[in-house]
Amino acid sequence: DSGVTQTPKHLITATGQRVTLRCSPRSGDLSVYWYQQSLDQGLQFLIQYYNGEERAKGNILERFSAQQFPDLHSELNLSSLELGDSALYFCASSVGGAAGNTIYFGEGSWLTVV
């Protein structure tokens, strides 16, 4: 158990809909990362937050947004969903930035868009 909790574990939704994925980082970790894992693209970095502020942005679509709350949990919002958004979405956390710190991954949220 990495200590990173993600909900829901599985989600099936229709195209055009909006979903919210939730992540609770390990106790004491200030950084939260979101990654998308698909068969053809591998693991793609989406976005990172540090202590409530956005720190880095990767290949995140404009239809997607995220935030980190004062209690350090984070949410990833996916809207106007398309079939190609079906993937495994990972949240990860670390004490500080990525360099020099161990990054712990949650078990992921499986999103299926039908």
Next chain:
Amino acid sequence: GEDVEQSLFLSVREGDSSVINCTYTDSSSTYLYWYKQEPGAGLQLLTYIFSNMDMKQDQRLTVLLNKKDKHLSLRIADTQTGDSAIYFCAEIPMNRDDKIIFGKGTRLHILP
């Protein structure tokens, strides 16, 4: 640019050594990682190596880094069925210490 390449599949007989290879493009990378993903699970950090090291050993795992060729390898000695998983190579570029760049993963299959 930032890119990490790995072969997609590797089959090894139980008890043999497994060697998983990875190449990366950013010569300024500071940290290089190996993660393991078992079916239905998240990524688990196996080991990492600083860019100023050539080798790191941790029990059955040996990491070799060739900076000149930008080549990283993970050797698993005495491979067991429990080692069956996807192994991801990853790097942190010097100028982007806020994210990790992952390869697409190597699926290790253990033959009886």
